[in-house]
Amino acid sequence: MHDLLLRGGRVIDPEQGIDGICDVAFQGGKVAAIGPKLAQNAHEIRDISGLIVTPGLIDMHSHVYWGATALGVDAETISKRSGTTTFVDAGSAGAGNFAGLRRFIAEPSTPRILAYLNISFPGIFGFSKNVMVGECEDLRLLDSRECLALAEQNLDLIVGIKARVGARAGGSSGLAPLLLAIEVAEELGLPVMAHIDFPPPGRREVLDALRPGDILTHCFRPFPNAPITRGDQVRADIIEAHKRGIIFDIGHGFGGFSFRSARAMLAEGILPDVISSDVHVLCCDGPAYDVLAVMSKFMALGMPLTEVIRATTQNPARAMQRPELGSLKPGTPGDATVLDLCAGSFEHVDVSNEVITAQTRLFSKGMVIGGKWWLEASGC
Ligand SMILES: [Zn+2]
Secondary structure, three states, X not given: OEEEEXXXXXXXXXXXXXXEEEEEEEEOOEEEEEEOOOOOOEEEEEEOOOOEEXXXXXXXXXXXXXXXXXXXXXXXXXXXXXXXXXXEXXXXXXXXXXXXXXXXXXXXXXXXXXXXXXXXXXOOOEEOOXXXXXXXXXXXXXXXXXXXXXXXXXXXXXXXXXXXXXXHHHOOOOOHHHHHHHHHHHHHOOOEEEEEOOOOOOHHXXXXXXXXXXXXXXXXOOOOOOOEOOOOOEOXXXXXXXXXXXXXXXXXXXXXXXXXXXXXXXXXXXXXXXXOOXXXXXXXXXXXXXXXXXXXXXXXXXXXXXXXXXXXXXHHHHHOXXXXXXXXXXXXXXXXXXXXXXXXXXXXXXOOOOXXXXXXXXXXXXXXXXXXXXXXXXXX
């Protein structure tokens, strides 16, 4: 007897190469079985025919340190509308305030919370519409020993080190915060996630510093530091970095994603490895909204549904070295998202205020987290 059975949905699990009508059973917090026409004996059976079931959606770039950092949003609120079962906080906390992210956010949360630890001791401390002070502007705040020691004590939650380099996040610090982050990450055997904004540093300097498996976020940003030329050609250094195994993460946010860059990259055959929202207070009501909205934008640009799901399940799970989170293989944590692919007319906007119209959009119809049905969402 299983705890929960999702019956008759279209299961799309890129990690296992599954796309077909299947039942999924959960038992003891884990996926117990998957296949067409499983035995119908479970305490709770949910008929989801006509809907899509995926491994639980991962938003690998988010800011969910609500209340303690001004940019944080409430993970459960965003989860309910977007079907996100795992949020990865991307550097809201540094060594000086990570304990609060664990105690007050991650531990009581129904959605899973993991984190990239900011190389800067206070994390992202000065971020609002009117106050914008980069945490990497003052190198006195960046201490490798503090960052390493804290990370070593919290490897159950920390999946890498975050460095925000750019004029907005780091003033005139240039590449230094990233070099410090890489040194810590090497000690830990973990990747770094590098944010770019306005130079300095320039895109090429950042790419040259990154190692295979490291993550470039805001990878499809508009000028400056865009991946494309004025003539919409993908830059050679971007193609080379992708071949070398740098992970390209979207990190939409309020400045990190343009349709123009995305169209040129897709035309070149470079899909984003990871689709993420960079959801925070200044973009949760647009233009980014949440990871499901960003997924829908990529569908509008012609990226196949299976690849969109791969970029929010299998790929982020692998990039975080947590492959068990990205599939519905029996024995893995019992996280799944139920989606409705709705037809209609839906407008999408990017950070440059370009608007496109799509004929379909994904809506969340609910989630399973740790083997338990969490909640019903309204859908379309
Ligand atoms: Zn961010």
